[in-house]
Amino acid sequence: MKPILECKALSKRFGNVLALDTVELSIEPGRVVGLLGPNGSGKTTLIKLANGLLTPSSGEILIAGQKPGPNSKSIVSYLPDRPYLADWMNVRQLMDFFADFYGDFRCDKAREMLARLGIEENMRIKQMSKGTREKVQLILVMSREAGLYLLDEPIGGVDPATRDYILDTIIRNYNPEAAVILSTHLIADVEQVLDDVIFINRGRIVLQSSVDDIRAEHGTSVDGYFREVFKC
Amino acid sequence: MDWTFRSDLPIYSQLVDKIKLGIISGGLAPGERLASVRDLAMEAGVNPNTMQRALQELEREGLVFSQRTSGRFVTEDVREIERAKRAVADERLRDFLGAMEKLGYSRGGILALLKEKEEQDEADTGV
Amino acid sequence: MLGKLLKHEFRATGRIMLPVFGVLLILSMLFNVSVRLSGKIDFPLLRIFFGLVGVAFVVGIIAAELLSLILMIYRFYRNMLGDEGYLMFTLPTDVHALVWSKLIVSFVWLLLTNLLILLIMFFTAFSFSQTGLQEVFRQLPSWAETRQMLAELGISVGMLTGLALEGLLILLLAGLTVCLHFYASMSLGHMFSRRKILWSVLFFVGISFTFRFLLSGLFLLLIPALDQGRLQVLFTDGAGLTDIIRVMMLIMGAGGLVSLAESVILYLATTLSLQKRLNLA
Numbered sequence: 001m002k003p004i005l006e007c008k009a010l011s012k013r014f015g016n017v018l019a020l021d022t023v024e025l026s027i028e029p030g031r032v033v034g035l036l037g038p039n040g041s042g043k044t045t046l047i048k049l050a051n052g053l054l055t056p057s058s059g060e061i062l063i064a065g066q067k068p069g070p071n072s073k074s075i076v077s078y079l080p081d082r083p084y085l086a087d088w089m090n091v092r093q094l095m096d097f098f099a100d101f102y103g104d105f106r107c108d109k110a111r112e113m114l115a116r117l118g119i120e121e122n123m124r125i126k127q128m129s130k131g132t133r134e135k136v137q138l139i140l141v142m143s144r145e146a147g148l149y150l151l152d153e154p155i156g157g158v159d160p161a162t163r164d165y166i167l168d169t170i171i172r173n174y175n176p177e178a179a180v181i182l183s184t185h186l187i188a189d190v191e192q193v194l195d196d197v198i199f200i201n202r203g204r205i206v207l208q209s210s211v212d213d214i215r216a217e218h219g220t221s222v223d224g225y226f227r228e229v230f231k232c
Numbered sequence: 233m234d235w236t237f238r239s240d241l242p243i244y245s246q247l248v249d250k251i252k253l254g255i256i257s258g259g260l261a262p263g264e265r266l267a268s269v270r271d272l273a274m275e276a277g278v279n280p281n282t283m284q285r286a287l288q289e290l291e292r293e294g295l296v297f298s299q300r301t302s303g304r305f306v307t308e309d310v311r312e313i314e315r316a317k318r319a320v321a322d323e324r325l326r327d328f329l330g331a332m333e334k335l336g337y338s339r340g341g342i343l344a345l346l347k348e349k350e351e352q353d354e355a356d357t358g359v
Numbered sequence: 360m361l362g363k364l365l366k367h368e369f370r371a372t373g374r375i376m377l378p379v380f381g382v383l384l385i386l387s388m389l390f391n392v393s394v395r396l397s398g399k400i401d402f403p404l405l406r407i408f409f410g411l412v413g414v415a416f417v418v419g420i421i422a423a424e425l426l427s428l429i430l431m432i433y434r435f436y437r438n439m440l441g442d443e444g445y446l447m448f449t450l451p452t453d454v455h456a457l458v459w460s461k462l463i464v465s466f467v468w469l470l471l472t473n474l475l476i477l478l479i480m481f482f483t484a485f486s487f488s489q490t491g492l493q494e495v496f497r498q499l500p501s502w503a504e505t506r507q508m509l510a511e512l513g514i515s516v517g518m519l520t521g522l523a524l525e526g527l528l529i530l531l532l533a534g535l536t537v538c539l540h541f542y543a544s545m546s547l548g549h550m551f552s553r554r555k556i557l558w559s560v561l562f563f564v565g566i567s568f569t570f571r572f573l574l575s576g577l578f579l580l581l582i583p584a585l586d587q588g589r590l591q592v593l594f595t596d597g598a599g600l601t602d603i604i605r606v607m608m609l610i611m612g613a614g615g616l617v618s619l620a621e622s623v624i625l626y627l628a629t630t631l632s633l634q635k636r637l638n639l640a
Contacts, residue, residue: 014552015552030281031281032279032281051449052448052449053445053448053449053637053639054637055634055635055637069453070360070451070452070453071451073449073450073451073452074451076449078445078449080445082442082445083442084442084443084444084445084446085443085446086371086438086443086446088371088374097367100363100366100367101360101363101450101451101452102451164277167277168274168277171270171273171274171277171278171279171280172270172274174270174273174279174280188239191239191243192237192243192277192278192279192282193277193278193279194279195279195281195282211242211243211279211282212242212243212244212245212282212285213242215239215240215241215242215243216241216242219240219241220239220240221239221240223239224239224240
């Protein structure tokens with residue numbers, strides 16, 4: 001099957017800083033991939049390159065064989081690590097917005113998830129607690145039937161129950177024709193949900209393997225192995 | 233079913249063990265229809281691909297079979313289940329004996345302990 | 360895609376501008392009423408009240424004007440360059456549609472605000488003059504009279520309308536240029552990682568100076584080029600009104616072309632910097 005995300009000698013430079021250094025990557029549909037690395041390792045940069053918010057300094061990044069652009073953006077569903085929705089809008093308006101711009105947005109799916117959490121459709125973003133807002137953002141992103149889901153630090157800074165909800169939602173929305181890339185530094189919590197992991201450090205890919213292979217080869221969890229690899 | 237996992241073993245093999253245990257103990261009855269891969273994965277809190285791999289392994293071992301349109305089922309072959317039960321039991325026995333030997337008990341000593349335990353349990357239920 | 364962006368943009372800005380228009384209309388009505396009443400009633404306390412209404416009215420007009428400008432700037436900054444940019448720039452659309460949606464909507468609000476204010480002042484003038492609308496129209500010269508007046512001066516109706524239209528076009532173009540001036544400054548300033556606002560202000564000032572400078576320079580170059588002896592006419596004795604109008608149209612045209620060029624350059628600066636150097640926090 002054609003990879004949904006490919007990086008070929010991808011580099012990104014900010015002034016003097018080399019955020020990504022000749023990254024080679026290939027991710028197949030149907031995989032849930034963890035992008036793991038310390039802060040500042042280049043995780044967010046890679047994700048931003050994939051969703052078109054940044055342009056490469058050199059090399060290539062392809063989404064389903066295309067360069068990032070309006071076409072690729074229509075099949076990529078992105079959850080940033082910050083509040084990015086207009087806070088004057090309410091849930092219904094946001095659903096209309098998403099449905100308007102994204103043909104793959106499933107309103108019924110979103111409605112169901114919101115109802116299950118007891119989130120009213122006329123609630124405005126600015127009235128919501130941080131946790132509720134993050135759940136709404138996740139629901140909107142996961143209600144799209146996209147080819148590539150990019151989740152930037154989806155579980156950092158939320159309570160454990162919300163964390164479980166987020167991981168459950170990722171499993172529940174699993175689609176063998178789509179790939180999920182989630183970046184995090186909270187590895188132990190997400191290991192069970194991941195197929196593959198990518199270790200990234202200082203802009204370089206250090207390791208790309210499956211969770212089960214790491215456990216089988218090293219007799220330790222991915223979290224444990226990560227600590228070994230990234231020991232200061 | 234208990235879905236807590238050890239962190240040092242591959243998840244799929246732990247899934248195989250847990251589902252196998254369910255079948256052996258009768259929690260999953262012979263011929264019973266299993267939930268879909270996605271539902272099982274959700275229940276277990278694991279990646280659907282991993283669950284799929286585990287179920288495929290169980291198919292290979294003959295404890296589970298799949299019918300294209302109807303889904304996956306526990307085998308109806310009771311002998312197969314018995315065989316698996318015996319295999320797991322043997323493994324547990326080996327582990328047990330190994331652990332007891334480490335404590336310094338001989339085979340005779342272990343048998344004596346077991347007999348003592350049995351008599352004590354009978355006395356307890358009598359009272 | 361542009362249509363959807365426009366819809367969303369109008370919704371987001373309308374929720375601020377429409378109430379402002381509402382308040383302005385209410386203030387103008389209050390003012391009109393108070394002007395009519397103050398002629399008939401003479402109660403000291405009421406006078407003070409009417410005075411306040413008058414002040415509020417003037418403040419309201421100024422505020423509405425300022426608000427339409429500030430909203431234009433703030434909306435672009437917040438929606439494109441702030442956290443909302445994460446949403447906008449990952450929509451399946453290109454940077455041109457995004458910029459045009461902002462441009463068109465800002466322009467429309469600037470236009471509407473000014474039209475509304477003009478209308479309000481027109482009707483307020485009525486209140487003061489205390490003559491009815493019909494009276495005014497009766498006093499206006501008829502169509503035939505107007506044409507005769509113009510003929511005596513040597514101008515055709517067509518020429519006058521041409522001048523008016525050109526003036527209107529230039530005004531509209533100026534509105535567009537103002538918006539782009541701000542957008543380009545913000546987009547360029549945002550390319551830097553630190554002190555983005557400082558850079559934006561610097562770009563704004565820089566762009567102002569550059570284009571005023573270029574405007575003067577190009578003006579001096581363009582006029583002779585388009586001249587064809589028309590300007591000479593001004594210095595001869597036989598210069599008629601027609602000739603003067605022609606020269607005015609010439610000068611305005613030159614200014615318009617420069618303004619157009621400025622808009623194009625600023626548009627490119629905006630879109631290119633957003634496309635290549637987007638640097639969301």
